[in-house]
Amino acid sequence: VDLSLSDKHRELRDEVRAFIVEHGHKSPKLGGGRKRPDRKALDWQKLLVDHGYVARTIPREYGGYGAEPDVMEAAVIASEFAAAGIYAGLTNQGISMLVPTLLEVGTEAQKRLWIEKTIRGDIIWCQGYSEPGAGSDLASLTTRGVLEDGHFTINGQKIWTSSAHYADMMFLLCRTEPDRPKHEGISYLLLSMRTPGIEVRPLRTMTGRAEFNEVFFTDVRVPEDQIVLGRGKGWYVANVTLKHERSMIGSAEKMTTRLEQLIALLKSNGLLGMAEYRDRLLKLQGEVIAWKAHNLRLLTESAQGVDSGVKRMIVKYGGTMLGFRLASLAVDALGTAGLPFESAGEDAEDDDATTWNIDYLYDVGLMIGGGSNNIQKNIIAERGLDLPREPKVARA
Amino acid sequence: MDFALSEEQRLFADSLHGLLADRVTIDALRSHAEIGSGFDADLWNSLVELGLPGLLVPERFGGAGLGVLDAAVAAEVLGGAAAFAPFAGSVVMATLAFIHGATEEVQDAWLPRIATGDVRFGVGFSGNGGRVSPAIDAGAPTHMLVYLLDGTALVVAAEHASMRSHRSIDRTRPVTDVTFDTARALVLDAANAPLATMQRVLDAGRIVLAADTLGAAQHMFDQALAFVKQRVQFNRVIGSFQAVKHQFADMVTMLEPCRAMVWYAAYAQDALPDEARLTALQTKAHLGDVGRDIARMATEAHGGMGFTDLLGLHYWFKRISFNRQMLGGPELCREEAARLQGWIA
Numbered sequence: 001v002d003l004s005l006s007d008k009h010r011e012l013r014d015e016v017r018a019f020i021v022e023h024g025h026k027s028p029k030l031g032g033g034r035k036r037p038d039r040k041a042l043d044w045q046k047l048l049v050d051h052g053y054v055a056r057t058i059p060r061e062y063g064g065y066g067a068e069p070d071v072m073e074a075a076v077i078a079s080e081f082a083a084a085g086i087y088a089g090l091t092n093q094g095i096s097m098l099v100p101t102l103l104e105v106g107t108e109a110q111k112r113l114w115i116e117k118t119i120r121g122d123i124i125w126c127q128g129y130s131e132p133g134a135g136s137d138l139a140s141l142t143t144r145g146v147l148e149d150g151h152f153t154i155n156g157q158k159i160w161t162s163s164a165h166y167a168d169m170m171f172l173l174c175r176t177e178p179d180r181p182k183h184e185g186i187s188y189l190l191l192s193m194r195t196p197g198i199e200v201r202p203l204r205t206m207t208g209r210a211e212f213n214e215v216f217f218t219d220v221r222v223p224e225d226q227i228v229l230g231r232g233k234g235w236y237v238a239n240v241t242l243k244h245e246r247s248m249i250g251s252a253e254k255m256t257t258r259l260e261q262l263i264a265l266l267k268s269n270g271l272l273g274m275a276e277y278r279d280r281l282l283k284l285q286g287e288v289i290a291w292k293a294h295n296l297r298l299l300t301e302s303a304q305g306v307d308s309g310v311k312r313m314i315v316k317y318g319g320t321m322l323g324f325r326l327a328s329l330a331v332d333a334l335g336t337a338g339l340p341f342e343s344a345g346e347d348a349e350d351d352d353a354t355t356w357n358i359d360y361l362y363d364v365g366l367m368i369g370g371g372s373n374n375i376q377k378n379i380i381a382e383r384g385l386d387l388p389r390e391p392k393v394a395r396a
Numbered sequence: 397m398d399f400a401l402s403e404e405q406r407l408f409a410d411s412l413h414g415l416l417a418d419r420v421t422i423d424a425l426r427s428h429a430e431i432g433s434g435f436d437a438d439l440w441n442s443l444v445e446l447g448l449p450g451l452l453v454p455e456r457f458g459g460a461g462l463g464v465l466d467a468a469v470a471a472e473v474l475g476g477a478a479a480f481a482p483f484a485g486s487v488v489m490a491t492l493a494f495i496h497g498a499t500e501e502v503q504d505a506w507l508p509r510i511a512t513g514d515v516r517f518g519v520g521f522s523g524n525g526g527r528v529s530p531a532i533d534a535g536a537p538t539h540m541l542v543y544l545l546d547g548t549a550l551v552v553a554a555e556h557a558s559m560r561s562h563r564s565i566d567r568t569r570p571v572t573d574v575t576f577d578t579a580r581a582l583v584l585d586a587a588n589a590p591l592a593t594m595q596r597v598l599d600a601g602r603i604v605l606a607a608d609t610l611g612a613a614q615h616m617f618d619q620a621l622a623f624v625k626q627r628v629q630f631n632r633v634i635g636s637f638q639a640v641k642h643q644f645a646d647m648v649t650m651l652e653p654c655r656a657m658v659w660y661a662a663y664a665q666d667a668l669p670d671e672a673r674l675t676a677l678q679t680k681a682h683l684g685d686v687g688r689d690i691a692r693m694a695t696e697a698h699g700g701m702g703f704t705d706l707l708g709l710h711y712w713f714k715r716i717s718f719n720r721q722m723l724g725g726p727e728l729c730r731e732e733a734a735r736l737q738g739w740i741a
Contacts (some may be wrong), residue, residue: 001465001663002398009397072397272739282730283685286678293656296399304400314649380648381641385621388636 003296011078016080020049034209036166037090037121045090045121053077054089055119058099063116071303082253092163094118094125097241098171101188104240105229110190114169126164126191126193128172129216129238136375138173139182139235143217145174145189146226147231152176152189154197160369164200164213167193170221177232178301186234191222207361252295255319257291259288265356266333280329287322290346310384312337317376324363330356399659405469412470415442416477422708428480429567429711433535435532439481440513448483452491457507464488464600468607469660472655475611475719478711480568484723485533486510489597490541493519493549497586497593506551517541518554519601520574520634530721531609532601533574535561536650542574542581543597547590549582566718568711598723599676600665605719606660606683612653612712612719616694617647619709623698640697647693648684657682677733681726687716 005013028041029369037045048054049063056073058064067073081088099118102111117123134141139386164170166358170191177185193200197220202210229237262281271277301308331338338357367373381387398721401409419439428436443449451467453459460466467488474483491510494503509515518534519541528542540557542550557576564571586593621644624635634640661675668675691713702709724732732741 001400001402001659003663003667005397075397083651090512092412251708264441267739272734278734278739279727279730282681282733285733286682286730287653289660289675289678291474293399293660294653295656295658296397296660300397300399311652314645314652317645318649318653374642376646377642378638385641385644385648387621387625387641387644388633390636390638391632 005076006072008095009072012073013076013080016053016077017084019053019085020080020084023047024084024086030085030087031167034211036124036163041087041090044087048089049120050305053081055095055099055102058103058115058119062103062111063119071299075299078253082257090121092124093127093171094123094169097127098125101241103238105237110228114190123169124167125169125171126161126167128158128161128170128174128216130160132159136377137317138374139186141173141175141186143172143174144178145176145187147176147223150224151221152227154189154191154217154222156217157202158215158217160212161200161215162212164193164215165202165210167195170215171228173234173238176234179234184232187231188228188234188237189222190226191220195220195222197221205361205365206363207358209366211362245286252292254293255288255322255326258316258323259285262326262330262333265330269333271333277329277333284322284326284329288326291318291322308379313376313380313384316371317373317380320363320367320373323366324360327356327360327363331360342389399656401469401659402453405466408466408617409469409473412446412448412473413477414477415446416473420477425478425480425568425708425711430696432563432567432570433561434480434533434569435482435516435536436480438519438598439479440516443481444513447512448481449487449488449516453507453511454546456493458511459507463662464603464665465602465659465662467604468658471604471607472611472614472658475608475715476615478568478612478615478715482517482518482533482535482537484601484608485531485541486517486537488604489519489601490530492597492600493541493584493593497549497590498584499616500522502582502584517551518559518572518574519543520572521598528574529723530562530571531574532704534574535570538575540576543594546593547586547592548595549584549586549590550578551584552576552581556580556670564718566714568715569718582632595673596663596665599673602676602680602723602729603658603662603665605722606679607662609716609719610654610658612715613651613654613683613690613694616709616712616716617651617690620647620694620697620702622645623701629705643693643697647690651690654683654686661727673736674733677724677729679735680724681733684720684726684729688720694704 017222026040026044026047028044045054049065052065052067055064056067057069058066060066060178078088091195095118099115102115114123116124129138131141131143143154143158145152145154154172156174170193172189172191173186174189175185176187179185199212199216199218199220201216203212205211219281262284266272268275272281298312298315334356371379382389419442432538447460448470450459451462451470453461454463464472471483475599491507494506494510498506502522506515516533516537517535517539518531520531520534521543522528522545528540531540534540537554539554540552542552544550559572559574561570561572602616624640624644625633627634657679659722661679664675698707698709701707720726
């Protein structure tokens with residue numbers, strides 16, 4: 001164990017600090033993601049791309065910075081931006097999921113067409129995966145894609161589609177080979193959200209905001225060459241991204257920030273003098289210390305190319321539970337002062353504003369989205385601890 | 397930046413583990429529990445051969461000159477084996493008391509003898525006068541190291557102290573009341589910072605107990621996992637039931653970050669002075685809580701067998717319970733963390 005930075009990383013840290021001093025005033029405020037990025041956010045994103053603080057390892061021919069992969073560099077950059085309270089760049093499904101997928105399995109033409117525009121924020125993607133009947137059991141999806149005359153004709157429905165109301169493009173999983181076993185009958189298509197036959201209906205959540213949408217497809221025609229990798233390969237393509245998933249560089253910083261805000265809240269409310277509140281805060285502080293250290297361990301293993309196995313699988317479950325408990329204490333500390341409608345943020349004029357109440361509600365969604373906690377626990381137990389799978393129940 | 401154990405640390409842990417696997421069998425544990433002194437001369441001598449007592453003693457005094465992280469790595473292995481050997485007090489706290497709070501001359505007189513295993517310290521903290529209750533590693537020490545409230549450190553030979561050991565919940569380690577005449581004690585010189593030195597020694601002890609709990613909890617978890625993979629009921633191994641799987645998912649989600657936490661806090665003692673105190677207190681508190689949950693759930697996963705003496709799992713359960721209370725339970729540690737951060741007076 002040695003937490004000091006190497007010369008190379010210290011130089012990078014100093015460079016990032018100097019960048020923040022010079023350009024930090026141009027940063028949009030933190031948060032966001034529920035609206036299309038505005039001019040300010042796009043200018044900032046392009047500045048970050050040009051300096052290699054985002055898309056750092058994307059090859060230059062696709063518009064990136066072309067650096068060798070180095071998770072420590074990513075961690076140094078993330079931690080400097082977090083410490084300065086500066087926006088670290090767009091985080092959307094195009095950047096985090098589609099781009100690494102195309103890099104691995106896309107055609108040269110697809111890479112040249114989409115990657116640069118996506119990392120610069122000029123094209124926003126949404127992900128067409130979940131369906132009303134295919135949530136945790138995603139491979140049971142039934143949206144059909146029928147190939148005829150050089151086009152796939154899509155019919156069906158997607159749900160929980162974040163940013164579909166402003167996205168330009170969608171990466172879609174649909175069933176193109178209905179006669180094949182369920183995992184082998186799926187294809188991964190790229191399509192414009194302006195294609196005729198697409199209807200987007202906002203879906204209001206318990207936070208009071210339209211966090212995501214339902215998307216309906218009626219005879220939507222997608223050119224055949226907009227498939228990634230090939231017919232029936234969609235399940236494989238969707239899973240390619242998972243290997244690239246980097247532990248929790250961002251969320252460990254976020255947890256620390258949240259804890260600091262929570263401490264400030266309890267101080268200002270005078271609640272640190274009450275043993276019950278104080279002990280809850282202290283317990284959460286202990287857990288944040290543990291998860292931060294755990295993140296350092298994952299980071300090291302990732303840099304060494306070690307597969308962290310169960311150590312990585314516990315992060316989503318543990319992290320979302322801890323996040324909810326942090327927000328819960330904040331809401332309890334606010335007491336009745338947190339109850340008025342406005343403070344819950346439901347009619348906040350700025351759709352990107354966040355409050356403890358919104359975090360408290362939104363965190364419930366985080367425990368469900370991207371693999372609910374019960375599914376996470378199955379994954380931890382079966383893949384992480386090698387416990388046997390549930391016996392299959394015979395079909396009725 | 398490198399947040400992983402070194403090759404040397406892993407090798408040392410492996411050789412300690414190998415030695416304990418031979419020596420601390422379940423039968424050995426049972427027979428030691430009849431004596432319950434927490435000290436066994438044969439086991440101690442083989443630990444001396446491995447260099448364990450001199451782990452933190454500087455090289456010029458015949459030790460390995462390693463740090464609190466190395467001690468934590470060893471403690472995890474000791475806890476995993478439920479080894480009946482003095483360590484947190486005798487090897488770690490006493491050594492650090494001499495390193496940080498004694499003159500060169502006194503160090504020269506004592507540290508080499510710690511490294512050779514010839515002296516073994518019980519360590520305690522005294523409210524008033526010469527009465528110490530309860531002391532750690534004090535079942536069969538050669539000497540006592542006692543801290544007074546103001547940070548004064550006293551060393552007294554065991555034969556000049558009145559020692560009363562009681563069997564504890566952890567039958568392999570006693571709790572000991574000590575009374576002695578301060579006039580017969582050697583006073584260590586911590587220069588101008590006796591309180592800070594005492595806290596440093598105490599915090600190192602807390603981290604080592606937390607690491608011991610980590611090892612014990614990991615052992616119980618591993619045993620329980622192996623059990624549910626082979627136990628069959630309703631024509632299925634019970635580990636295929638989702639209720640059981642989810643309990644194991646909960647356990648590993650609690651337990652695994654604890655290992656990084658222990659490393660971090662231990663590393664902080666020697667390398668990150670600003671974070672040393674808070675991480676020590678929080679780590680002792682957190683491992684106390686997680687240890688209890690793991691001990692309970694791992695026992696439960698074994699069904700009736702877990703509750704029996706036959707299986708012996710209870711030695712680890714009790715070790716975790718013992719560690720939880722010694723040197724400050726979770727609530728006390730967290731209150732101290734609150735004072736440290738200025739949250740309360």
